[in-house]
Amino acid sequence: MTIxxxxxxxxxxxxxxIRQMIADEPGFNVAGEAGNGLEALTQIESLHPDLVFLDIxxxxxxxxxxxxxxxxxxxxxxxxxxxxxxxxxxAFEFHAMDYLLKPFDRERFSQALxxxxxxxxxxxxxxxxxxxxxxxxxxxxxxxDRFLVKSGERWVVLQTKHIRWIVAEENxxxxxxxxxxxxxxxxxxxxxxxxxxxxxxxIHRSSIVNLDFVQELHPWTGGDLVVVMQDGTxxxxxxxxxxxxxxxx
Numbered sequence: 464m465t466i467x468x469x470x471x472x473x474x475x476x477x478x479x480x481i482r483q484m485i486a487d488e489p490g491f492n493v494a495g496e497a498g499n500g501l502e503a504l505t506q507i508e509s510l511h512p513d514l515v516f517l518d519i520x521x522x523x524x525x526x527x528x529x530x531x532x533x534x535x536x537x538x539x540x541x542x543x544x545x546x547x548x549x550x551x552x553x554a555f556e557f558h559a560m561d562y563l564l565k566p567f568d569r570e571r572f573s574q575a576l577x578x579x580x581x582x583x584x585x586x587x588x589x590x591x592x593x594x595x596x597x598x599x600x601x602x603x604x605x606x607x608d609r610f611l612v613k614s615g616e617r618w619v620v621l622q623t624k625h626i627r628w629i630v631a632e633e634n635x636x637x638x639x640x641x642x643x644x645x646x647x648x649x650x651x652x653x654x655x656x657x658x659x660x661x662x663x664x665x666i667h668r669s670s671i672v673n674l675d676f677v678q679e680l681h682p683w684t685g686g687d688l689v690v691v692m693q694d695g696t697x698x699x700x701x702x703x704x705x706x707x708x709x710x711x712x
Contacts, residue, residue: 466579467494469512471503471529472544473521477565481516481544484572491576500524500611501618504532512539514579516563519545523620524611532611532618534648542575610638612645621645623658627676627692631669641694664707666690666700680708 472478478496485491494510497503500521519526530538543562563575610621627639631651638645655665665671679691686702
């Protein structure tokens, strides 16, 4: 069995080095390369690689952004290439996901590929540990001022300052902007962790609002309130989350 790999790294020399190391490893083939997150999305969808060497820290769209855009269930098995510090790496170790810590030598690289050879189940679609890793890393990643979402056959960059509210829809969240909305596969807690807490508040287990677009609060039943947005949309503020608005007084 030949394992076709995709190399994703924004540094050309890093991609070249991985390619050269793969050439010395029997049973592996380089199917393609990507120099940034957007290219990675295109390559993953067109090449369907068996394995992805994924750099985490890349401009515009990082490695975790690539996974979120593709979807955990559809993301090919991945070997992370990272320069994260030891604190963040504990998340990888806890979930038994292998990774290559920059700078790595040939021996460490061979060890990682040996792990892939000896664990063929890693090349299946069971991504339970992968999903747990993503949820854990939501607490490690820095906040973002943009999200990447797919609209038809193209990718759209959304600036968070234009987001009005976010609501949960089963295993997805719907991001509402002015006149448009986008559905992405993400958890409410995961997306909230990446938003500015001074601007975005969770008002219900299934909704988040941007305070810049809140117009009024109205009393309702059972201690809940109704949040009226600037465009007239009405959302429920559960009493569980009322304290966040009390703090704004």
